Amino acid sequence: MKKLYGVIGDPIAHSMSPIMHNDLFQFYQIDAHYHPFHIQKEQLEDAVNALKTIGVAGFNVTVPHKGEIMKWLDEIDPLAEAIGAVNTVVNRNGKLTGYNTDGPGFVKGLRMLVQPLPGQRVLIVGAGGAAKAIYYALAKEGINMIDICNRTVEKAVELKKSCPFSVNTEILSIKEAEEKLNQYTLLIQTTLIGMEPATDFSPLSLENLNRDALVSDIIYNPLETKLLREAKEKGAIIQNGIDMFVYQGALAFQKWTGIMPDTARMKINVTKQLGGNPC
Incomplete structure:
Protein backbone atom coordinates (compact mmCIF):
# COMPACT_ATOMS: atom_id res chain seq x y z
CA MET A 1 0.00 0.00 0.00
CA THR A 101 16.00 19.23 11.44
CA ASP A 102 16.58 22.89 10.48
CA GLY A 103 19.53 23.52 12.81
CA PRO A 104 21.19 20.11 12.33
CA GLY A 105 20.58 20.44 8.57
CA PHE A 106 22.35 23.79 8.51
CA VAL A 107 25.30 22.31 10.43
CA LYS A 108 25.61 19.37 8.00
CA GLY A 109 25.69 21.77 5.06
CA LEU A 110 28.19 23.99 6.84
CA ARG A 111 30.55 21.09 7.44
CA MET A 112 30.97 20.75 3.67
CA LEU A 113 32.80 24.11 3.72
CA VAL A 114 34.13 24.59 7.26
CA GLN A 115 36.23 22.24 9.36
CA PRO A 116 36.50 22.22 12.31
CA LEU A 117 33.50 24.10 13.63
CA PRO A 118 34.76 24.72 17.19
CA GLY A 119 36.98 27.78 17.13
CA GLN A 120 34.90 29.63 14.55
CA ARG A 121 33.93 33.21 15.45
CA VAL A 122 30.31 33.52 14.40
CA LEU A 123 27.89 36.37 13.81
CA ILE A 124 24.23 35.51 13.27
CA VAL A 125 22.09 38.18 11.63
CA GLY A 126 18.49 37.91 12.80
CA ALA A 127 16.75 36.50 15.86
CA GLY A 128 13.71 34.67 14.46
CA GLY A 129 12.88 30.98 14.29
CA ALA A 130 15.62 30.05 11.81
CA ALA A 131 18.22 31.99 13.81
CA LYS A 132 17.17 30.16 16.95
CA ALA A 133 17.48 26.71 15.37
CA ILE A 134 20.92 27.55 13.94
CA TYR A 135 22.13 29.24 17.14
CA TYR A 136 21.21 26.21 19.26
CA ALA A 137 22.68 23.73 16.78
CA LEU A 138 26.00 25.59 16.54
CA ALA A 139 26.22 25.98 20.32
CA LYS A 140 25.51 22.26 20.70
CA GLU A 141 28.41 21.57 18.29
CA GLY A 142 30.80 23.32 20.68
CA ILE A 143 31.19 26.72 19.02
CA ASN A 144 31.61 28.95 22.06
CA MET A 145 31.61 32.39 20.42
CA ILE A 146 28.37 33.25 18.63
CA ASP A 147 27.27 36.88 18.53
CA ILE A 148 23.81 37.97 17.39
CA CYS A 149 22.74 41.19 15.72
CA ASN A 150 19.16 42.15 15.06
CA ARG A 151 17.23 45.31 14.32
CA THR A 152 15.21 44.64 17.48
CA VAL A 153 17.90 44.11 20.10
CA GLU A 154 15.40 42.91 22.72
CA LYS A 155 14.48 39.90 20.58
CA ALA A 156 18.14 38.92 20.31
CA VAL A 157 18.51 39.21 24.09
CA GLU A 158 15.58 36.82 24.53
CA LEU A 159 17.23 34.36 22.13
CA LYS A 160 20.49 34.45 24.10
CA LYS A 161 18.73 33.90 27.42
CA SER A 162 16.75 30.93 26.10
CA CYS A 163 19.72 28.88 24.86
CA PRO A 164 20.21 25.67 26.90
CA PHE A 165 23.82 25.21 25.74
CA SER A 166 26.99 26.90 27.01
CA VAL A 167 28.03 29.70 24.63
CA ASN A 168 29.52 33.20 24.83
CA THR A 169 27.25 35.64 23.05
CA GLU A 170 27.30 39.41 22.65
CA ILE A 171 24.14 41.13 21.48
CA LEU A 172 24.80 43.83 18.89
CA SER A 173 22.90 46.44 16.96
CA ILE A 174 23.30 46.36 13.19
CA LYS A 175 25.69 49.32 13.38
CA GLU A 176 27.82 47.68 16.08
CA ALA A 177 28.01 44.45 14.06
CA GLU A 178 29.07 46.34 10.94
CA GLU A 179 31.89 48.04 12.85
CA LYS A 180 33.42 44.79 14.16
CA LEU A 181 32.65 42.58 11.15
CA ASN A 182 36.33 41.85 10.53
CA GLN A 183 36.44 39.84 13.79
CA TYR A 184 34.24 37.05 12.47
CA THR A 185 35.17 33.98 10.44
CA LEU A 186 31.55 33.01 9.81
CA LEU A 187 28.62 35.32 9.02
CA ILE A 188 25.15 33.72 8.91
CA GLN A 189 22.20 35.68 7.50
CA THR A 190 18.85 34.29 8.70
CA THR A 191 16.34 37.05 7.88
CA LEU A 192 14.05 37.42 4.86
CA ILE A 193 15.95 40.50 3.64
CA GLY A 194 17.09 39.89 0.08
CA MET A 195 14.48 37.27 -0.78
CA GLU A 196 12.36 37.44 -3.94
CA PRO A 197 10.89 39.85 -4.90
CA ALA A 198 12.84 42.39 -2.75
CA THR A 199 16.26 41.38 -4.04
CA ASP A 200 17.87 44.85 -3.94
CA PHE A 201 18.21 44.88 -0.17
CA SER A 202 20.88 43.64 2.25
CA PRO A 203 20.62 43.40 6.05
CA LEU A 204 23.97 45.07 6.74
CA SER A 205 27.03 46.64 5.13
CA LEU A 206 30.00 44.37 4.42
CA GLU A 207 32.55 47.19 4.29
CA ASN A 208 34.54 45.68 7.19
CA LEU A 209 34.09 42.03 6.21
CA ASN A 210 36.96 39.66 6.93
CA ARG A 211 38.07 38.53 3.45
CA ASP A 212 38.79 35.02 4.78
CA ALA A 213 35.27 34.65 6.16
CA LEU A 214 32.49 32.38 5.01
CA VAL A 215 29.21 34.21 4.41
CA SER A 216 26.14 31.98 4.55
CA ASP A 217 22.67 33.23 3.61
CA ILE A 218 19.81 30.80 4.29
CA ILE A 219 17.78 32.32 1.41
CA TYR A 220 17.82 30.18 -1.75
CA ASN A 221 15.54 32.25 -3.98
CA PRO A 222 17.37 34.07 -5.47
CA LEU A 223 20.30 31.68 -5.48
CA GLU A 224 22.64 34.62 -4.92
CA THR A 225 21.35 37.46 -2.74
CA LYS A 226 22.76 40.96 -2.76
CA LEU A 227 24.62 40.08 0.45
CA LEU A 228 26.28 37.08 -1.18
CA ARG A 229 27.19 39.05 -4.32
CA GLU A 230 28.88 41.71 -2.21
CA ALA A 231 30.68 39.09 -0.11
CA LYS A 232 31.96 37.32 -3.24
CA GLU A 233 33.23 40.61 -4.62
CA LYS A 234 35.28 41.00 -1.43
CA GLY A 235 36.81 37.56 -1.90
CA ALA A 236 34.84 35.72 0.80
CA ILE A 237 33.54 32.17 0.45
CA ILE A 238 29.76 32.18 0.04
CA GLN A 239 26.97 29.68 0.66
CA ASN A 240 23.29 30.06 -0.20
CA GLY A 241 20.34 28.37 1.50
CA ILE A 242 20.15 25.29 -0.72
Missing part, protein backbone atom coordinates in the same frame (compact mmCIF):
# COMPACT_ATOMS: atom_id res chain seq x y z
CA LYS A 2 1.39 3.39 -1.01
CA LYS A 3 2.47 5.52 1.94
CA LEU A 4 1.54 9.18 2.08
CA TYR A 5 3.87 11.97 3.22
CA GLY A 6 3.52 15.70 2.89
CA VAL A 7 4.20 19.25 3.98
CA ILE A 8 1.78 21.65 5.66
CA GLY A 9 1.99 25.43 5.55
CA ASP A 10 0.39 28.70 4.51
CA PRO A 11 1.34 29.49 1.76
CA ILE A 12 2.57 26.18 0.37
CA ALA A 13 2.42 26.30 -3.46
CA HIS A 14 6.03 27.56 -3.69
CA SER A 15 7.50 24.61 -1.75
CA MET A 16 10.32 22.65 -3.39
CA SER A 17 9.84 19.75 -0.96
CA PRO A 18 7.36 17.72 -3.06
CA ILE A 19 9.71 17.72 -6.06
CA MET A 20 12.68 16.78 -3.89
CA HIS A 21 11.02 13.99 -1.90
CA ASN A 22 9.01 12.43 -4.72
CA ASP A 23 12.22 12.13 -6.73
CA LEU A 24 13.82 10.33 -3.78
CA PHE A 25 10.90 7.93 -3.40
CA GLN A 26 11.21 7.04 -7.08
CA PHE A 27 15.01 6.78 -6.91
CA TYR A 28 14.93 4.42 -3.90
CA GLN A 29 11.91 2.51 -5.28
CA ILE A 30 9.76 3.33 -2.26
CA ASP A 31 6.01 3.08 -2.84
CA ALA A 32 5.14 6.51 -1.45
CA HIS A 33 3.95 9.96 -2.44
CA TYR A 34 4.67 13.41 -0.95
CA HIS A 35 1.90 16.00 -1.18
CA PRO A 36 1.65 19.72 -0.25
CA PHE A 37 -1.26 20.55 2.07
CA HIS A 38 -2.39 24.18 2.28
CA ILE A 39 -3.42 24.52 5.93
CA GLN A 40 -4.43 27.85 7.43
CA LYS A 41 -3.78 28.66 11.08
CA GLU A 42 -7.37 28.15 12.23
CA GLN A 43 -7.42 24.73 10.52
CA LEU A 44 -4.29 23.36 12.14
CA GLU A 45 -5.77 21.22 14.92
CA ASP A 46 -8.32 19.63 12.60
CA ALA A 47 -5.67 19.11 9.93
CA VAL A 48 -3.28 17.33 12.30
CA ASN A 49 -6.07 15.07 13.52
CA ALA A 50 -7.10 14.34 9.93
CA LEU A 51 -3.53 13.49 8.88
CA LYS A 52 -3.27 11.18 11.86
CA THR A 53 -6.62 9.53 11.09
CA ILE A 54 -5.80 8.76 7.47
CA GLY A 55 -2.45 7.34 8.50
CA VAL A 56 -0.04 9.82 6.92
CA ALA A 57 3.39 8.29 7.58
CA GLY A 58 5.11 11.62 8.13
CA PHE A 59 5.08 15.25 7.15
CA ASN A 60 7.07 18.45 7.17
CA VAL A 61 5.88 21.67 8.78
CA THR A 62 6.65 25.13 7.45
CA VAL A 63 5.55 28.67 8.27
CA PRO A 64 3.46 29.67 10.11
CA HIS A 65 2.88 26.38 11.94
CA LYS A 66 6.28 25.30 13.32
CA GLY A 67 5.56 26.48 16.85
CA GLU A 68 1.81 26.07 17.06
CA ILE A 69 1.83 22.44 15.90
CA MET A 70 3.62 21.36 19.07
CA LYS A 71 0.28 21.57 20.90
CA TRP A 72 -1.18 18.76 18.81
CA LEU A 73 1.69 16.24 18.82
CA ASP A 74 2.07 13.19 21.07
CA GLU A 75 5.82 13.52 21.63
CA ILE A 76 8.48 16.15 20.90
CA ASP A 77 12.22 15.56 20.53
CA PRO A 78 14.26 17.43 23.20
CA LEU A 79 16.07 19.65 20.67
CA ALA A 80 12.79 20.66 19.02
CA GLU A 81 11.33 21.28 22.48
CA ALA A 82 14.24 23.57 23.35
CA ILE A 83 14.02 25.45 20.05
CA GLY A 84 10.25 25.72 20.35
CA ALA A 85 9.63 24.66 16.76
CA VAL A 86 8.95 21.47 14.81
CA ASN A 87 9.57 21.05 11.09
CA THR A 88 9.36 17.24 10.79
CA VAL A 89 6.73 14.85 12.13
CA VAL A 90 6.95 11.04 12.16
CA ASN A 91 3.88 8.84 12.60
CA ARG A 92 4.83 5.69 14.52
CA ASN A 93 1.84 3.42 15.03
CA GLY A 94 -0.53 6.35 15.35
CA LYS A 95 1.73 8.41 17.62
CA LEU A 96 3.01 11.70 16.16
CA THR A 97 6.54 12.72 17.17
CA GLY A 98 7.95 16.13 16.27
CA TYR A 99 11.56 16.95 15.41
CA ASN A 100 13.52 19.98 14.25
CA ASP A 243 22.54 23.30 1.51
CA MET A 244 20.39 23.91 4.60
CA PHE A 245 17.21 23.12 2.68
CA VAL A 246 18.63 19.90 1.25
CA TYR A 247 20.12 18.61 4.49
CA GLN A 248 17.09 19.37 6.64
CA GLY A 249 15.06 17.48 4.03
CA ALA A 250 17.55 14.62 4.00
CA LEU A 251 17.37 14.27 7.78
CA ALA A 252 13.56 14.23 7.59
CA PHE A 253 13.68 11.56 4.87
CA GLN A 254 16.02 9.49 7.06
CA LYS A 255 13.62 9.71 10.01
CA TRP A 256 10.73 8.55 7.81
CA THR A 257 12.46 5.76 5.88
CA GLY A 258 15.70 4.87 7.68
CA ILE A 259 17.64 5.87 4.55
CA MET A 260 20.09 8.79 4.48
CA PRO A 261 19.50 9.92 0.88
CA ASP A 262 21.90 11.09 -1.81
CA THR A 263 22.22 14.79 -0.95
CA ALA A 264 24.17 15.56 -4.12
CA ARG A 265 21.20 14.33 -6.15
CA MET A 266 18.84 16.43 -4.03
CA LYS A 267 20.96 19.55 -4.47
CA ILE A 268 21.14 19.13 -8.26
CA ASN A 269 17.38 18.62 -8.44
CA VAL A 270 16.52 21.70 -6.36
CA THR A 271 19.08 23.90 -8.12
CA LYS A 272 17.64 22.95 -11.52
CA GLN A 273 14.14 23.78 -10.34
CA LEU A 274 15.33 27.21 -9.25
CA GLY A 275 16.94 27.87 -12.62
CA GLY A 276 20.53 27.61 -11.46
CA ASN A 277 23.56 25.70 -12.71
CA PRO A 278 23.72 22.40 -10.78
CA CYS A 279 27.41 21.87 -11.56
Whole structure:
Protein backbone atom coordinates (compact mmCIF):
# COMPACT_ATOMS: atom_id res chain seq x y z
CA MET A 1 0.00 0.00 0.00
CA LYS A 2 1.39 3.39 -1.01
CA LYS A 3 2.47 5.52 1.94
CA LEU A 4 1.54 9.18 2.08
CA TYR A 5 3.87 11.97 3.22
CA GLY A 6 3.52 15.70 2.89
CA VAL A 7 4.20 19.25 3.98
CA ILE A 8 1.78 21.65 5.66
CA GLY A 9 1.99 25.43 5.55
CA ASP A 10 0.39 28.70 4.51
CA PRO A 11 1.34 29.49 1.76
CA ILE A 12 2.57 26.18 0.37
CA ALA A 13 2.42 26.30 -3.46
CA HIS A 14 6.03 27.56 -3.69
CA SER A 15 7.50 24.61 -1.75
CA MET A 16 10.32 22.65 -3.39
CA SER A 17 9.84 19.75 -0.96
CA PRO A 18 7.36 17.72 -3.06
CA ILE A 19 9.71 17.72 -6.06
CA MET A 20 12.68 16.78 -3.89
CA HIS A 21 11.02 13.99 -1.90
CA ASN A 22 9.01 12.43 -4.72
CA ASP A 23 12.22 12.13 -6.73
CA LEU A 24 13.82 10.33 -3.78
CA PHE A 25 10.90 7.93 -3.40
CA GLN A 26 11.21 7.04 -7.08
CA PHE A 27 15.01 6.78 -6.91
CA TYR A 28 14.93 4.42 -3.90
CA GLN A 29 11.91 2.51 -5.28
CA ILE A 30 9.76 3.33 -2.26
CA ASP A 31 6.01 3.08 -2.84
CA ALA A 32 5.14 6.51 -1.45
CA HIS A 33 3.95 9.96 -2.44
CA TYR A 34 4.67 13.41 -0.95
CA HIS A 35 1.90 16.00 -1.18
CA PRO A 36 1.65 19.72 -0.25
CA PHE A 37 -1.26 20.55 2.07
CA HIS A 38 -2.39 24.18 2.28
CA ILE A 39 -3.42 24.52 5.93
CA GLN A 40 -4.43 27.85 7.43
CA LYS A 41 -3.78 28.66 11.08
CA GLU A 42 -7.37 28.15 12.23
CA GLN A 43 -7.42 24.73 10.52
CA LEU A 44 -4.29 23.36 12.14
CA GLU A 45 -5.77 21.22 14.92
CA ASP A 46 -8.32 19.63 12.60
CA ALA A 47 -5.67 19.11 9.93
CA VAL A 48 -3.28 17.33 12.30
CA ASN A 49 -6.07 15.07 13.52
CA ALA A 50 -7.10 14.34 9.93
CA LEU A 51 -3.53 13.49 8.88
CA LYS A 52 -3.27 11.18 11.86
CA THR A 53 -6.62 9.53 11.09
CA ILE A 54 -5.80 8.76 7.47
CA GLY A 55 -2.45 7.34 8.50
CA VAL A 56 -0.04 9.82 6.92
CA ALA A 57 3.39 8.29 7.58
CA GLY A 58 5.11 11.62 8.13
CA PHE A 59 5.08 15.25 7.15
CA ASN A 60 7.07 18.45 7.17
CA VAL A 61 5.88 21.67 8.78
CA THR A 62 6.65 25.13 7.45
CA VAL A 63 5.55 28.67 8.27
CA PRO A 64 3.46 29.67 10.11
CA HIS A 65 2.88 26.38 11.94
CA LYS A 66 6.28 25.30 13.32
CA GLY A 67 5.56 26.48 16.85
CA GLU A 68 1.81 26.07 17.06
CA ILE A 69 1.83 22.44 15.90
CA MET A 70 3.62 21.36 19.07
CA LYS A 71 0.28 21.57 20.90
CA TRP A 72 -1.18 18.76 18.81
CA LEU A 73 1.69 16.24 18.82
CA ASP A 74 2.07 13.19 21.07
CA GLU A 75 5.82 13.52 21.63
CA ILE A 76 8.48 16.15 20.90
CA ASP A 77 12.22 15.56 20.53
CA PRO A 78 14.26 17.43 23.20
CA LEU A 79 16.07 19.65 20.67
CA ALA A 80 12.79 20.66 19.02
CA GLU A 81 11.33 21.28 22.48
CA ALA A 82 14.24 23.57 23.35
CA ILE A 83 14.02 25.45 20.05
CA GLY A 84 10.25 25.72 20.35
CA ALA A 85 9.63 24.66 16.76
CA VAL A 86 8.95 21.47 14.81
CA ASN A 87 9.57 21.05 11.09
CA THR A 88 9.36 17.24 10.79
CA VAL A 89 6.73 14.85 12.13
CA VAL A 90 6.95 11.04 12.16
CA ASN A 91 3.88 8.84 12.60
CA ARG A 92 4.83 5.69 14.52
CA ASN A 93 1.84 3.42 15.03
CA GLY A 94 -0.53 6.35 15.35
CA LYS A 95 1.73 8.41 17.62
CA LEU A 96 3.01 11.70 16.16
CA THR A 97 6.54 12.72 17.17
CA GLY A 98 7.95 16.13 16.27
CA TYR A 99 11.56 16.95 15.41
CA ASN A 100 13.52 19.98 14.25
CA THR A 101 16.00 19.23 11.44
CA ASP A 102 16.58 22.89 10.48
CA GLY A 103 19.53 23.52 12.81
CA PRO A 104 21.19 20.11 12.33
CA GLY A 105 20.58 20.44 8.57
CA PHE A 106 22.35 23.79 8.51
CA VAL A 107 25.30 22.31 10.43
CA LYS A 108 25.61 19.37 8.00
CA GLY A 109 25.69 21.77 5.06
CA LEU A 110 28.19 23.99 6.84
CA ARG A 111 30.55 21.09 7.44
CA MET A 112 30.97 20.75 3.67
CA LEU A 113 32.80 24.11 3.72
CA VAL A 114 34.13 24.59 7.26
CA GLN A 115 36.23 22.24 9.36
CA PRO A 116 36.50 22.22 12.31
CA LEU A 117 33.50 24.10 13.63
CA PRO A 118 34.76 24.72 17.19
CA GLY A 119 36.98 27.78 17.13
CA GLN A 120 34.90 29.63 14.55
CA ARG A 121 33.93 33.21 15.45
CA VAL A 122 30.31 33.52 14.40
CA LEU A 123 27.89 36.37 13.81
CA ILE A 124 24.23 35.51 13.27
CA VAL A 125 22.09 38.18 11.63
CA GLY A 126 18.49 37.91 12.80
CA ALA A 127 16.75 36.50 15.86
CA GLY A 128 13.71 34.67 14.46
CA GLY A 129 12.88 30.98 14.29
CA ALA A 130 15.62 30.05 11.81
CA ALA A 131 18.22 31.99 13.81
CA LYS A 132 17.17 30.16 16.95
CA ALA A 133 17.48 26.71 15.37
CA ILE A 134 20.92 27.55 13.94
CA TYR A 135 22.13 29.24 17.14
CA TYR A 136 21.21 26.21 19.26
CA ALA A 137 22.68 23.73 16.78
CA LEU A 138 26.00 25.59 16.54
CA ALA A 139 26.22 25.98 20.32
CA LYS A 140 25.51 22.26 20.70
CA GLU A 141 28.41 21.57 18.29
CA GLY A 142 30.80 23.32 20.68
CA ILE A 143 31.19 26.72 19.02
CA ASN A 144 31.61 28.95 22.06
CA MET A 145 31.61 32.39 20.42
CA ILE A 146 28.37 33.25 18.63
CA ASP A 147 27.27 36.88 18.53
CA ILE A 148 23.81 37.97 17.39
CA CYS A 149 22.74 41.19 15.72
CA ASN A 150 19.16 42.15 15.06
CA ARG A 151 17.23 45.31 14.32
CA THR A 152 15.21 44.64 17.48
CA VAL A 153 17.90 44.11 20.10
CA GLU A 154 15.40 42.91 22.72
CA LYS A 155 14.48 39.90 20.58
CA ALA A 156 18.14 38.92 20.31
CA VAL A 157 18.51 39.21 24.09
CA GLU A 158 15.58 36.82 24.53
CA LEU A 159 17.23 34.36 22.13
CA LYS A 160 20.49 34.45 24.10
CA LYS A 161 18.73 33.90 27.42
CA SER A 162 16.75 30.93 26.10
CA CYS A 163 19.72 28.88 24.86
CA PRO A 164 20.21 25.67 26.90
CA PHE A 165 23.82 25.21 25.74
CA SER A 166 26.99 26.90 27.01
CA VAL A 167 28.03 29.70 24.63
CA ASN A 168 29.52 33.20 24.83
CA THR A 169 27.25 35.64 23.05
CA GLU A 170 27.30 39.41 22.65
CA ILE A 171 24.14 41.13 21.48
CA LEU A 172 24.80 43.83 18.89
CA SER A 173 22.90 46.44 16.96
CA ILE A 174 23.30 46.36 13.19
CA LYS A 175 25.69 49.32 13.38
CA GLU A 176 27.82 47.68 16.08
CA ALA A 177 28.01 44.45 14.06
CA GLU A 178 29.07 46.34 10.94
CA GLU A 179 31.89 48.04 12.85
CA LYS A 180 33.42 44.79 14.16
CA LEU A 181 32.65 42.58 11.15
CA ASN A 182 36.33 41.85 10.53
CA GLN A 183 36.44 39.84 13.79
CA TYR A 184 34.24 37.05 12.47
CA THR A 185 35.17 33.98 10.44
CA LEU A 186 31.55 33.01 9.81
CA LEU A 187 28.62 35.32 9.02
CA ILE A 188 25.15 33.72 8.91
CA GLN A 189 22.20 35.68 7.50
CA THR A 190 18.85 34.29 8.70
CA THR A 191 16.34 37.05 7.88
CA LEU A 192 14.05 37.42 4.86
CA ILE A 193 15.95 40.50 3.64
CA GLY A 194 17.09 39.89 0.08
CA MET A 195 14.48 37.27 -0.78
CA GLU A 196 12.36 37.44 -3.94
CA PRO A 197 10.89 39.85 -4.90
CA ALA A 198 12.84 42.39 -2.75
CA THR A 199 16.26 41.38 -4.04
CA ASP A 200 17.87 44.85 -3.94
CA PHE A 201 18.21 44.88 -0.17
CA SER A 202 20.88 43.64 2.25
CA PRO A 203 20.62 43.40 6.05
CA LEU A 204 23.97 45.07 6.74
CA SER A 205 27.03 46.64 5.13
CA LEU A 206 30.00 44.37 4.42
CA GLU A 207 32.55 47.19 4.29
CA ASN A 208 34.54 45.68 7.19
CA LEU A 209 34.09 42.03 6.21
CA ASN A 210 36.96 39.66 6.93
CA ARG A 211 38.07 38.53 3.45
CA ASP A 212 38.79 35.02 4.78
CA ALA A 213 35.27 34.65 6.16
CA LEU A 214 32.49 32.38 5.01
CA VAL A 215 29.21 34.21 4.41
CA SER A 216 26.14 31.98 4.55
CA ASP A 217 22.67 33.23 3.61
CA ILE A 218 19.81 30.80 4.29
CA ILE A 219 17.78 32.32 1.41
CA TYR A 220 17.82 30.18 -1.75
CA ASN A 221 15.54 32.25 -3.98
CA PRO A 222 17.37 34.07 -5.47
CA LEU A 223 20.30 31.68 -5.48
CA GLU A 224 22.64 34.62 -4.92
CA THR A 225 21.35 37.46 -2.74
CA LYS A 226 22.76 40.96 -2.76
CA LEU A 227 24.62 40.08 0.45
CA LEU A 228 26.28 37.08 -1.18
CA ARG A 229 27.19 39.05 -4.32
CA GLU A 230 28.88 41.71 -2.21
CA ALA A 231 30.68 39.09 -0.11
CA LYS A 232 31.96 37.32 -3.24
CA GLU A 233 33.23 40.61 -4.62
CA LYS A 234 35.28 41.00 -1.43
CA GLY A 235 36.81 37.56 -1.90
CA ALA A 236 34.84 35.72 0.80
CA ILE A 237 33.54 32.17 0.45
CA ILE A 238 29.76 32.18 0.04
CA GLN A 239 26.97 29.68 0.66
CA ASN A 240 23.29 30.06 -0.20
CA GLY A 241 20.34 28.37 1.50
CA ILE A 242 20.15 25.29 -0.72
CA ASP A 243 22.54 23.30 1.51
CA MET A 244 20.39 23.91 4.60
CA PHE A 245 17.21 23.12 2.68
CA VAL A 246 18.63 19.90 1.25
CA TYR A 247 20.12 18.61 4.49
CA GLN A 248 17.09 19.37 6.64
CA GLY A 249 15.06 17.48 4.03
CA ALA A 250 17.55 14.62 4.00
CA LEU A 251 17.37 14.27 7.78
CA ALA A 252 13.56 14.23 7.59
CA PHE A 253 13.68 11.56 4.87
CA GLN A 254 16.02 9.49 7.06
CA LYS A 255 13.62 9.71 10.01
CA TRP A 256 10.73 8.55 7.81
CA THR A 257 12.46 5.76 5.88
CA GLY A 258 15.70 4.87 7.68
CA ILE A 259 17.64 5.87 4.55
CA MET A 260 20.09 8.79 4.48
CA PRO A 261 19.50 9.92 0.88
CA ASP A 262 21.90 11.09 -1.81
CA THR A 263 22.22 14.79 -0.95
CA ALA A 264 24.17 15.56 -4.12
CA ARG A 265 21.20 14.33 -6.15
CA MET A 266 18.84 16.43 -4.03
CA LYS A 267 20.96 19.55 -4.47
CA ILE A 268 21.14 19.13 -8.26
CA ASN A 269 17.38 18.62 -8.44
CA VAL A 270 16.52 21.70 -6.36
CA THR A 271 19.08 23.90 -8.12
CA LYS A 272 17.64 22.95 -11.52
CA GLN A 273 14.14 23.78 -10.34
CA LEU A 274 15.33 27.21 -9.25
CA GLY A 275 16.94 27.87 -12.62
CA GLY A 276 20.53 27.61 -11.46
CA ASN A 277 23.56 25.70 -12.71
CA PRO A 278 23.72 22.40 -10.78
CA CYS A 279 27.41 21.87 -11.56
